[in-house]
Amino acid sequence: MSHTCEETRAQLALLLYGELSFDEEEAVETHLEACGECRAALGRERELHAAFDGVEIEPPVSLLRECRDDLRGTLASIGTSADAAGTSARATLWWDRFVDAVSFRSHHRCG
Amino acid sequence: MAQKAGLQVDEAALIRAAQGGDQDAFEQLVRAYDQSVLRLAMNLLRSPEDAHDVYQEAFLRVFRNLNNFRFDCSFHTWLYRIVTNLCLDQLRKRKVRKEEPSVVVTSEGVRDRLDSVTEEGADGDPQRRLMSGELRRKVKEVLGGLTPRERMVFELRHYQGLRLRKIGEMLGTTEEAAKNCLFRATQKMRSALGDFV
Numbered sequence: 082m083s084h085t086c087e088e089t090r091a092q093l094a095l096l097l098y099g100e101l102s103f104d105e106e107e108a109v110e111t112h113l114e115a116c117g118e119c120r121a122a123l124g125r126e127r128e129l130h131a132a133f134d135g136v137e138i139e140p141p142v143s144l145l146r147e148c149r150d151d152l153r154g155t156l157a158s159i160g161t162s163a164d165a166a167g168t169s170a171r172a173t174l175w176w177d178r179f180v181d182a183v184s185f186r187s188h189h190r191c192g
Numbered sequence: 193m194a195q196k197a198g199l200q201v202d203e204a205a206l207i208r209a210a211q212g213g214d215q216d217a218f219e220q221l222v223r224a225y226d227q228s229v230l231r232l233a234m235n236l237l238r239s240p241e242d243a244h245d246v247y248q249e250a251f252l253r254v255f256r257n258l259n260n261f262r263f264d265c266s267f268h269t270w271l272y273r274i275v276t277n278l279c280l281d282q283l284r285k286r287k288v289r290k291e292e293p294s295v296v297v298t299s300e301g302v303r304d305r306l307d308s309v310t311e312e313g314a315d316g317d318p319q320r321r322l323m324s325g326e327l328r329r330k331v332k333e334v335l336g337g338l339t340p341r342e343r344m345v346f347e348l349r350h351y352q353g354l355r356l357r358k359i360g361e362m363l364g365t366t367e368e369a370a371k372n373c374l375f376r377a378t379q380k381m382r383s384a385l386g387d388f389v
Binding site for chain 1: 215218219226235243247248251252255324331375378379386388
């Protein structure tokens with residue numbers, strides 16, 4: 082079933098985004114074929130979309146480079162502290178084994 | 193199609209390698225997505241400093257939680273969930289503070305982001321250039337007036353070109369809710385900008 086002008090205009094943006102269902106798109110297209118005013122409204126909607134495109138920005142290459150460098154630095158410091166933690170854990174493990182071994186020996190000597 | 197499938201296989205292999213501690217693989221994953229992440233953050237937040245912070249925090253979270261990624265969704269969706277949550281937090285904080293940073297770094301220093309945009313179609317015509325400048329100011333004002341969710345859905349659909357189904361998946365909502373959000377955003381913008389086009 083074809084839409085009214087009001088229903089059609091409410092869906093023009095979604096039509097341009099290709100986000101209407103098959104049936105919705107069919108109803109809008111049928112109305113547009115018969116209604117010059119709604120076709121003009123579709124033209125204005127296209128201009129509005131073009132105006133939005135005009136304010137999109139591309140981040141400067143310098144910012145992307147800075148972001149990448151900072152991330153690499155942060156990850157490296159995480160890696161370094163993880164390595165340090167690993168070394169410390171290994172040292173503790175070695176010390177614990179040493180203490181265990183000594184106490185085991187002294188225990189046996191005493192016994 | 194075969195190429196896309198190939199890329200997915202490569203990406204899955206990269207993710208598995210990164211999960212296994214391969215730093216080069218992690219860096220390749222970052223490089224595959226970081227430009228679009230930065231573009232999204234920059235366009236939403238309109239502040240190089242905030243976009244930088246979102247970039248750092250997003251990829252640190254990816255690094256820390258990569259082992260929890262179970263391939264239930266695409267890596268792109270998983271990453272964008274993190275990024276959109278961070279950006280939404282920032283936008284919500286700004287709504288409370290009523291602040292709207294709008295600057296960009298250029299070779300000439302820091303400028304208002306809308307002033308740095310090339311005046312497409314103005315062609316040196318003073319009248320059209322005036323109208324174009326006025327329109328850009330108005331677009332900026334209207335974008336700033338959208339709710340954080342409307343702003344997010346609009347940015348993802350209009351500038352990043354994502355389908356509403358995927359946007360819904362990223363934002364933890366339905367395609368229908370994302371559609372309603374986009375509908376509200378475009379209605380607001382049409383009624384505010386109708387006289388300019």
